[in-house]
Amino acid sequence: MDGSAQGGPGLVLIRNGKIEAVRSGANLTAPAGYQAIHGVFVTPGFIDTDTTTGISGAYNISADQDQDESTDPNTADVRVRDSLNPQDLLYRYVNSFGVTTLQVAPGQRNPIAGVAGIFKTVGPQSGIATVDQLALRAESAMVFNLGEVPKETYGATRKAPMTRMKTAEIIRHALLDAQQYHAKWEKWQKDGSDPAKQPTLETKSEILAEVVSGKLPAIFAAYRADDIDTAIRIGTEFHLKYAIASATEAYLTTDAIRKAGVPVLLGPVMQAPYTHETANVTYENAALVSQANIPMALMTGYEAYVPKSRVLVFEAAIAAANGLGLENALRAITISAAKLLGIDGRLGSLTAGKDADVVVFDGDPFEYTSHVQTVLVGGAVTYQRTP
């Protein structure tokens, strides 16, 4: 499927890691010189818009948990690219279910958690790919966390934040500092960039200045409707380019979200509601948000225990079967996801010129009993089912 076309019988031609052409029609045969892969259902590679897979390892022991630097509520200066382990079992596992691109985001504990990045799951070449080889955008967004988790993390030992008020205040304070910092440096440049008068370098404000100046997008993780409203309040005040992630109760506050013009990345609904703020999780969230004409994609987020990672296509299947429908659910993990991450020029549809990230199924991609037959990343087979 591409951005507009309906599904139907067809042929996808791949050359040099890119999609060369897409032809529709029955009884098409591969031209000479092409290796043929047959399937019942062919989709673009899936894009997980927000996950800790790759930095929160499968074993779930301190040795492989690198998602939460919960030593300071403001860790704006940490970057996922410095934690990411593409050799982690789960990173490879999700690829076998068709996930070819992930925005890997820091964990849930810090009000200002650090910088996310967008990466392919597997490199196009054989052998071990480095993080930077996998990166589409190694620094893609600043992650802010609202709601229950930050205040539980710090409040337990009577450190700030122990209330939602303080979480919001910490974020606003840091963004106001970043605005001033940004202005200070602009003034210094305007005044001739005298090295003797250079302002003091502040690593956290330095990166947050990119956020307040609109160069680096922001992601606000928020679950409860009032926390979603807080995200909108802060996003509006600072004129941020932002999205709301997880958004468990988005379906309750669709008017406010639509009015703010903010897209949402919807969290997994099969996750057990271990927190109060996710108690109202519904399988219909994606359908209701979609019906409200809010730009939307799906994400898998963070899993604390068993299972250690959600599988994007499984979550999309639940959405598909609960009001969203097959085509919209497919969009929510392909083209809509690519658009919201700003990578739709390269990914998200089977369109000539885009990366040959392709998933081949032996049936409806969302049916429990279907199989992923083949996954290609950049035209290379990264997973092949052996029945």
Add this chain to the structure above:
Amino acid sequence: MGKRGAAVLFMNRKVTIRVLLLAGVLLAGIGLRVGAQSPSATGHVTLAVTNAKILPVDGPAIERGTLIVRDGKIVAVGDAASTKIPDGATVIDASGKIVMPGIVDSHSHIGDSGNITVSDGPDNNEGTNPIQPALRVIDAINPADPNIRSALSGGITTANILPGSGNVMGGQSAYVKLRGATIEEMLIPGSIGGMKMANGTNPKGYGSRGQAPMTRMEEAALARGIYEKAQQYKLHWDAYNKAVAAGDKTAKAPDPDPGLDAVVQILDGKRIVHNHTHRADDVMTVLRLSDEFHYRVVVHHGTESCLVANELARRHVGVSYTMIDSPGGKPETINVDMSCPARLEKAGVKVAFNTDDPITNSRLLLRSAALAIRGGMSEDAALKGLTIYPAEMLDLQSRLGSLTPGKDADFVVLSGPPFSVYTHVLQTWIEGQKVFDRSDPADLHYATGGFAVGERYPKLNVVAPAAGGAQ
């Protein structure tokens, strides 16, 4: 119905308005259920579900069949053309629908782990002593927990509710129907429940506090210790009973011990051990203990059980399998593999599916079996793994697990094939009473989620809370 509502209010005396709304919803839902069936002139309550595709489990599928229920029991199952519907029966035309037996969840923590909206925390792990056979999960189950109602929306009618896996011997489980305002009403008459045991990672939690068990060796030693103690306890009671029977008036009764009484029931074959275990070597430890003390055991979770499938098959030990979406979360589950149930099936091991709710959600147990089919299992084994096999693992096969005349009329009406993601559970029935109906908006929100939201939820028909309920 009032009783159940009252129970909700009692459990939440210091509650917020949100929880009271929930109580209102519960009352409304129950109200709809009562009156679904009333006795006819003959004094019997008779129900006929007809024109459905019936999956009886004890035989081949009936393409267009009729199920006849009288007074909560199945009295006939057969082809619609040849099965006579009794006069006065309430007839449900289920054309285009599929009817299967009520799903039996062989491992759940609904009601004892606590839905966050009604709970002050889980009540399933008494982490103060690794051997606690005297604990009864019935003393921890909250029948008003909304997770129980959610489970009905997934077609579950019977559950084995177990204590947690933090202890080597964690307490007595309960075999319940998912209905009733009290645990006594939920319990299946005549059943005594099983015994929860666990090995591997979880009981080693004591080790981090410098207490035993700190190793798998000690876990097994503790288990052997309690069985040896129970053997001696049984010996003393047998000797005492024999002396009394012989007319010895001076015989002194041993000190009663309710925990050891329960372990003796295991040794006597009356109580089945439900053993949480993941790694293959831990499965073998389970088998080693059951071999030594000759007790009946079911392997639960069984992440690596397929690696020792032949050992299980030759002992006729079944696996109650938890289907997990991805590997890890702890090292002993790193080899999660969707093909494991299929490999067990091929080796001749009976596999049941469980939710381990909250680890997987009770609304999704059909999904777990479907994913096993994805992993290579037959549809027949997957269906049996939701019905008759778990019933056997709870010693309840004579009354549950198939649509067989004489058994309880526990059944599920599905909108389509049982293993499709697009299929919804439309109705769930327990002993001839409808306990879930997707067409009822209040019930629907237990199927989709968001039941606690009250009037904010766009589709929820909120019923005002009972007068005086807001203290």
